[in-house]
Amino acid sequence: AALNDGLRSQVSAALKEGRVSPTELCQRCLALIKSTKFLNAYITVVEETALKQAEESEERYKRGQPLGILDGVPITVKDNFNTAGIETTCASNMLKGYISPYNATVVQKLLDQGAVLLGKTNLDEFAMGSGSTDGVFGPVRNPWSYSKQYKEKSVPKSHSEDEESNWVITGGSSGGSAAAVSSFTCFAALGSDTGGSTRNPAAHCGVVGLKPTYGLISRHGLIPLVNSMDVPGILTRCVDDAAVLLGSLAGHDPKDSTTIQDDFKPFELPNLTDVSKLSIGIPKEYHAPGLSSEILALWSKAADLFKNAGAKVVEVSLPHTRYSIVCYHVLCTAEVASNMARFDGLEYGHRSDMKDSTESMYAATRREGFNDVVRGRILSGNYFLLKQNYEKYFVKAQKVRRLIANDFVKVFRSGVDILLTPTTLSDAAPYTEFIQEDNRTRSAQDDILTQAANMAGLPAINVPTALSERGLPVGLQFIGRSFQEKQLLTVAKWFEKQVQFPMIQLEEVKRHDSDVFQHQKSASFS
Amino acid sequence: LAPWVPVVGLEIHAQISSNSKLFSGSQVQFAAPPNSLVSFFDASLPGTLPVLNRRCVEAAVMTGLALNCSINKKSLFDRKHYFYADLPAGYQITQQRVPIAVNGSLSYSLCIDSKMSQMVTKTVRIKQIQLEQDSGKSLHDDTRSQTLVDLNRAGVGLMEVVMEPDMCCGEEAAAAVRELQLILQTLGSSQAVMAEGQLRVDANVSVHHPGEPYGVRTEVKNINSIRFLAKAIDYEIQRQIEELENGGTILNETRAFDSKLGCTVPMRDKEGKQDYRFMPEPNLPPLILYDAKSLPANMNHQQVINIDWIHERLPDLPSVKRKKLVEQYGILPEHSFTLLNEDGLAEFFENVLKRTQMKPKRVIGWILNDLLSYLKQHSLPVKDSPVSSFLLADLLNLLEKKEISSTAAKQVLAELWKGEGKTPLEIVKEQKLELLQDQKELEQICQAVIDGQENEVIMMVLG
Numbered sequence: 001a002a003l004n005d006g007l008r009s010q011v012s013a014a015l016k017e018g019r020v021s022p023t024e025l026c027q028r029c030l031a032l033i034k035s036t037k038f039l040n041a042y043i044t045v046v047e048e049t050a051l052k053q054a055e056e057s058e059e060r061y062k063r064g065q066p067l068g069i070l071d072g073v074p075i076t077v078k079d080n081f082n083t084a085g086i087e088t089t090c091a092s093n094m095l096k097g098y099i100s101p102y103n104a105t106v107v108q109k110l111l112d113q114g115a116v117l118l119g120k121t122n123l124d125e126f127a128m129g130s131g132s133t134d135g136v137f138g139p140v141r142n143p144w145s146y147s148k149q150y151k152e153k154s155v156p157k158s159h160s161e162d163e164e165s166n167w168v169i170t171g172g173s174s175g176g177s178a179a180a181v182s183s184f185t186c187f188a189a190l191g192s193d194t195g196g197s198t199r200n201p202a203a204h205c206g207v208v209g210l211k212p213t214y215g216l217i218s219r220h221g222l223i224p225l226v227n228s229m230d231v232p233g234i235l236t237r238c239v240d241d242a243a244v245l246l247g248s249l250a251g252h253d254p255k256d257s258t259t260i261q262d263d264f265k266p267f268e269l270p271n272l273t274d275v276s277k278l279s280i281g282i283p284k285e286y287h288a289p290g291l292s293s294e295i296l297a298l299w300s301k302a303a304d305l306f307k308n309a310g311a312k313v314v315e316v317s318l319p320h321t322r323y324s325i326v327c328y329h330v331l332c333t334a335e336v337a338s339n340m341a342r343f344d345g346l347e348y349g350h351r352s353d354m355k356d357s358t359e360s361m362y363a364a365t366r367r368e369g370f371n372d373v374v375r376g377r378i379l380s381g382n383y384f385l386l387k388q389n390y391e392k393y394f395v396k397a398q399k400v401r402r403l404i405a406n407d408f409v410k411v412f413r414s415g416v417d418i419l420l421t422p423t424t425l426s427d428a429a430p431y432t433e434f435i436q437e438d439n440r441t442r443s444a445q446d447d448i449l450t451q452a453a454n455m456a457g458l459p460a461i462n463v464p465t466a467l468s469e470r471g472l473p474v475g476l477q478f479i480g481r482s483f484q485e486k487q488l489l490t491v492a493k494w495f496e497k498q499v500q501f502p503m504i505q506l507e508e509v510k511r512h513d514s515d516v517f518q519h520q521k522s523a524s525f526s
Numbered sequence: 527l528a529p530w531v532p533v534v535g536l537e538i539h540a541q542i543s544s545n546s547k548l549f550s551g552s553q554v555q556f557a558a559p560p561n562s563l564v565s566f567f568d569a570s571l572p573g574t575l576p577v578l579n580r581r582c583v584e585a586a587v588m589t590g591l592a593l594n595c596s597i598n599k600k601s602l603f604d605r606k607h608y609f610y611a612d613l614p615a616g617y618q619i620t621q622q623r624v625p626i627a628v629n630g631s632l633s634y635s636l637c638i639d640s641k642m643s644q645m646v647t648k649t650v651r652i653k654q655i656q657l658e659q660d661s662g663k664s665l666h667d668d669t670r671s672q673t674l675v676d677l678n679r680a681g682v683g684l685m686e687v688v689m690e691p692d693m694c695c696g697e698e699a700a701a702a703v704r705e706l707q708l709i710l711q712t713l714g715s716s717q718a719v720m721a722e723g724q725l726r727v728d729a730n731v732s733v734h735h736p737g738e739p740y741g742v743r744t745e746v747k748n749i750n751s752i753r754f755l756a757k758a759i760d761y762e763i764q765r766q767i768e769e770l771e772n773g774g775t776i777l778n779e780t781r782a783f784d785s786k787l788g789c790t791v792p793m794r795d796k797e798g799k800q801d802y803r804f805m806p807e808p809n810l811p812p813l814i815l816y817d818a819k820s821l822p823a824n825m826n827h828q829q830v831i832n833i834d835w836i837h838e839r840l841p842d843l844p845s846v847k848r849k850k851l852v853e854q855y856g857i858l859p860e861h862s863f864t865l866l867n868e869d870g871l872a873e874f875f876e877n878v879l880k881r882t883q884m885k886p887k888r889v890i891g892w893i894l895n896d897l898l899s900y901l902k903q904h905s906l907p908v909k910d911s912p913v914s915s916f917l918l919a920d921l922l923n924l925l926e927k928k929e930i931s932s933t934a935a936k937q938v939l940a941e942l943w944k945g946e947g948k949t950p951l952e953i954v955k956e957q958k959l960e961l962l963q964d965q966k967e968l969e970q971i972c973q974a975v976i977d978g979q980e981n982e983v984i985m986m987v988l989g
Contacts, residue, residue, distance in 0.1 A: 081573075082571075082572070082573045088572075090572075095572070100571075100573075101566065101571070102566060102571075104573060219575065220573070220574070220575050221573045221574075222573055223572040223573045224572075224573070226808075227808035227809050228808040254577065255575060255577060256575050256809075257575065257576070257577055257578065257809060257810055257811060258575075258808075258809060258811065261829075334805060335805075335808065337803070338605055338607060338616075338617060338803075338805055340616075341607055341609070341615060341616025341617055342570040342572065342614060342615045342616050343572075344609065344614075344616060346611060346614070346675065347569050347570060347571070347614050348569070348571065348572075355671075358611055358673060359609075362609055382803060385607075385803035385804075385805055386801055386803060387801050387803075387804075390803075390804070394805070
């Protein structure tokens, strides 16, 4: 089996038939992690426990009793998910060295099905950011920076310039997870998505990024950014794999009162051939300022693809889209101010040496433990929550949020099944360029196409579509109805098949895994 | 001098009697080793979420119904933010916008005079009852400049009962709180023992002249018993009157009651004007309660709370119990108050009645005058009485059958009180306290007395 195999179709079969063993898979991934260390995708790698889990999986396969499709499959998890006995940092000084005593529900579910946890991936501190550049362990590098496709297209500006300064960002905040999946060091990864944090890096790293409906997957153990918008995100290399992961994670959790009670039935995705009954909506407001002409063209081409295949493609309007960034800013910072109040240095995490008084200890601890971005959001949030401001800002934003959500309800009620939009405004920016603007500015710019789905709690998925002129991935986004993941993923799978997104050509991977290139897709969409 | 009208309102926190905490599964237990009852959620470990405890909701509904409140079929949870060592999350989960119960009332009775012979009934309006988390405990160790934090209590469920400022003095407040305590104990929704911190009362006190708007109020905290509650309130009323009559002003402040000095003092730990930055609790959906009418047919009844079902199963409240005692046994209303006021006394009384032919109106005297005064003298609760209801019933039977006199009975009781295991009959025989019924024997004794006192008899006959 190759590192780029689909889980259900190939890996599972290979493991069952003994063509590859879990320990082999694990070792290959671990070796690749080592040789791609420069990507800085991982904060923690748990080699020993991973190999142990792999061995246990191997025993089960030998007995002919695998736990399921995920048994023996190497996966990674964003470092804002609690993992028992493993450092959980949120890429913050506040939690450096914090060993969590429990597993997040989603982590537990993966482990219960025999998945092999390789480590914890890098992110923006406390998931605040759209670049995965603002964590204490440094920025994550997009694997595509080192791809043949990108290097071919990039013209060095001077002799002294090399790929060191030319590397592009992964997007964020789940950049580490996206990079890990993109560079084949794992088969799937968990991210989180509050305003686009799974879909954005998925688009920039050329992988599938699924944001499930709010309430479908448990948040117990996910260190929250915005409780009313956060969801665990799924990053995989193909839509089928996302469906597998979804099936293993979704369902009511008594520990999370915001999960729905209804039974969830895992599903296999049908191979859609006839799209004539489908109605695809193109929201005109998503032709946002700053949208690159490249992506605009790609979006248009995708719409035509559906039309030519017989689907109904209509322009629709989500009129309150332009208020969503400001609305998000108010609600997000308010919840951040609240959620971060627990980090006082008393019970766990960083505690300052300042001993003059409890108050001074709190202040010093929080100043030392949080970066500028986190502190900035706390200050904003507390401002909006002040008694004299609450009605004007927080309540107003709640009302606007309702309007944004209603926009979607109206559109879906009018007969549209799925919305098709760009995921990002452009392909991944070089790091040196990205950091010219501050985190808040970047987040405001980059979240615009993704964050309304979080406001409305809707499922959305990024599907890698084509390479840009610079040789970097560009993805498109599908947004579906609440809890209609099956329909959403079915359409996404159809689209994925049409566009035949090319595989990344990474020297490191080639060295480790020549099988990988057996399945290389030659046809591409752009 | 123009008269002053004191105005007293109360904020009462009652710890819910439940096995586990309001939002987590850790146990609720008094005086456990420090930090031994703390779940990950209680310690505010990142990523943990609140899960509402059904029993706590039921306790609040029961209490709301017993206090004649409207139960809100939809209530909401909020976060109240402030930093303190005993509040790990930096916020308390409470119900600020829409609490679980509103607009109730509590009737209580007071004695007009000190002889407990005339009682008057008053009512205080209940503004609301809300569910909220208790905080942990912090102890300040000044010698070592440190604060010790125990989170055992953090997250225990509380019912905050807000009583409108319908009371006028310490006595009324004390009576109202006493009645609330009895109600809570009868319902079982809280054990309401003030000494164990299960019932905490803060008083809001102000004074004004009749016809004028209410004065500035102060909040009085740190009151550890019902007796101190009355004292603290009365002191504060006096203090405010004196202050105002001397041309001073009252600050809207929080004061602590110093039980040793018997006065209120400004609290050193002044929070100043705190902005709690209330925000909806995003991890808890609105709490929906049903009644028989609104209950959906296919709903799993384990997943829902039916207000009517709870209402049907409410035990007799103290006021009802008292009425029944008065009607059934013909005792006075004030007797019924005393019976219910002492834990176990009403049961004791009824147990004695079961075993004796003596009329209740007569038995009650022995219970309230004799037994109770012994208990009070020795600071014993009814359950620790050396004289059981059996023994007292036996004694009263001897009296009823006229085998001993009333005086003798009191002597026997004193002996029984020593708890040496003797029965009343044994004591009577030992001390030769039997009443003589035989006419002839009596005549002989009387004759003997007269014979022995000849001179006195002659004096009496002569007038």
